[in-house]
Amino acid sequence: MTTFNSEKAAALHRELHSHLPSDPALRVKTLESLAVEKGLVAPESLDAWVETYSEHIGPKRGAQVVARSWLDPAFRARLLENAAEAITAFGFQGDATAHLKAVENSDTQHHLVVCTLCSCYPFSVLGMSPAWYKSAEYRARAVREPRKVLEEFGVILPRDVGVRVWDSTAELRYLVIPQRPAGTEGWTEPQLAALVTRNAMIGTQRVLQAETA
CATH class of the missing domain: 3.90.330.10 (Nitrile hydratase alpha /Thiocyanate hydrolase gamma)
Structure with missing residues (x-):
């Protein structure tokens, strides 16, 4: 008979989520993927904007x-x-x-x-x-x-x-x-x-x- 161990389940849940990005990061990634998929923007353009704001327009x-x-x-x-x-x-x-x-x-x-x-x-x-x-x-x-x-x-x-x-x-x-x-x-x-x-x-x-x- 299969038994349910709540502690093991919770530990597995934490382990799986520890490898996932934060919710805001997930939302951004989803929007980015949709924009690229629909041909609204090229991946290279997104990379260029990220680099511009992080390396040039940043502090x-x-x-x-x-x-x-x-x-x-x-x-x-x-x-x-x-x-x-x-x-x-x-x-x-x-x-x-x-x-x-x-x-x-x-x-x-x-x-x-x-x-x-x-x-x-x-x-x-x-x-x-x-x-x-x-x-x-x-x-x-x-x-x-x-x-x-x-x-x-x-x-x-x-x-x-x-x-x-x-x-x-x-x-x-x-x-x-x-x-x-x-x-x-x-x-x-x-x-x-x-x-x-x-x-x-x-x-x-x-x-x-x-x-x-």
Whole structure:
């Protein structure tokens, strides 16, 4: 007589699902397969778009801008005065950065970016926005209790460091310029850019470490 062992069945279930991608990934894969099957898009085009957003339109673009501002005082001044115009030197201009403002962290000031209305984001220089940036919790709490939100990201600010929250809109989006890490004197622009993270350019990370390069 066959017996049913619930523990073995549960273990088998977990084992099978451990090899499957997440639900969002499955949905994306299904849509991709259908689009290719119906001749709406070529697989090579999809691969090119993925590479473009992950390698070029992603945070690596913003990192280049930040690194240039650390090395070139004249560019830094232009960036702080008119970021949308300054980034044209890289060819990064676009609809999402037509009205871009750069704000600079200092020893006494930290900047945090949020979009309380929806999820406006300068994807031309930061890539696609992270899921938490679009969440209702982050959008509400970043304005109401920014220090607590920053603490949850591991950013513990001394009381003498002020926090300014910038609310992005469809007309105006923000890029945080983090402080240059100590010990990077003489580094090249690509070396410096490798240190800059997406979270630092949103403001949910403050300290960048030179040894991570």
